[in-house]
Amino acid sequence: MLIDTTLREGAQLFGAYFTIDMRETIAAELLKIGVDEIELGWVGMDDMEEFIRRIRPMAGQTALSVWSPCREADIKVAATLGMDRVNIGVPVSDEHIENRLKTDREGLLERLASTVLTAGLLGIKYISVGLEDISRADPEFALKAALLAQDMGASRVRLSDSLGLLKPSEMEELVRTFRDRLDIPLAVHCHNDFGMATANAITALEKGAAFADVTVLGIGERSGVAATEEVAAYLTIKEESHGYQIDRIRPLCGLVASAAGVSIPRTKPIAGKDIFACESGIHAHALSKSPRLFEPYSPDAIGANRTVAVGGKSGRAAVADALEENGVEWSGQSLPGLVSAVKKLAWELERPLTSVELVELAKKH
Known part of the structure; x- marks a missing residue:
């Protein structure tokens, strides 16, 4: 109690x-x-x-x-x-x-x-x-x-x-x-x-x-x-x-x-805004298959939302999942170049890409 x-x-x-x-x-x-x-x-x-x-x-x-x-x-x-x-x-x-x-x-x-x-x-x-x-x-x-x-x-x-x-x-x-x-x-x-x-x-x-x-x-x-x-x-x-x-x-x-007058660290348990945010390639790809693999409970349980983004830590599978989620058609041949472009832009911005940025980048590749 x-x-x-x-x-x-x-x-x-x-x-x-x-x-x-x-x-x-x-x-x-x-x-x-x-x-x-x-x-x-x-x-x-x-x-x-x-x-x-x-x-x-x-x-x-x-x-x-x-x-x-x-x-x-x-x-x-x-x-x-x-x-x-x-x-x-x-x-x-x-x-x-x-x-x-x-x-x-x-x-x-x-x-x-x-x-x-x-x-x-x-x-x-x-x-x-x-x-x-x-x-x-x-x-x-x-x-x-x-x-x-x-x-x-x-x-x-x-x-x-x-x-x-x-x-x-x-x-x-x-x-x-x-x-x-x-x-x-x-x-x-x-x-x-x-x-x-x-x-x-x-x-x-x-x-x-x-x-x-x-x-x-x-x-x-x-x-x-x-x-x-x-x-x-x-x-x-x-x-x-x-x-x-x-x-x-x-x-x-x-x-x-x-x-x-205090701030909430973005990774603070339960309260942080990024506790269900993922950029790591292996984890992001796994989350697309089954969230239970890398989440101890559903975000819904505490009124939170899941955020999966691609960036400097993302691999081919994670970028492919993100493209599919955003309705972007892609070919296997263009994927390696897009992955490199995603990583390069993320490091320049020092953050993961937004969905809009990913779609725009995909159009160029």
């Missing part, structure tokens, strides 16, 4: 400023895709109450949550928002406990117990406790904090690899350790500093976590987190374990990219 936190973690991206109208549009599209929970922001946002009023009528079965630091004062504010879930963040590494919170392990546990207990007394029915910087924490202490949160009434524990240090095998072991000791569901929050976020999120879900945090395009602090489009597509297409409406996800990626 996916917790989309584009409007909380994603909004923390350096230089990203989402207006309330844009946040509403993003939330509406996430609801259409069918994510299981949307983290709408954090306690203390100036317009959070107005934003919740806008989103609540359209939420349907999707849970709405808000993030809060582990402080009773903030929990009291969170309790007034009428959210389905409150996600409490608490660091569990000594680095954070000592240098950021200026306390010790026992002091942290006291704060955690008091905050979770207060949340329950204030009527918050679903309390999620996020253990931050889990990858640098003492495992036994982190587990102690998780068990304490459960005893105080938490409904979920979220393991946050805040610096993206874990690899899939380490994530598997971490999830197994907590899953075996806890009676409440696990979630994971995987940062992408070493490019492991999506793999870690999927591994965690496969090995027993019930939830994974994601953001559109993976945006967030530093290198961001696991990408909504990648995890949702993998679960829907490859695993066939979920039914997210991923044919709607590419336009959402474009919307978020524009709003956040």
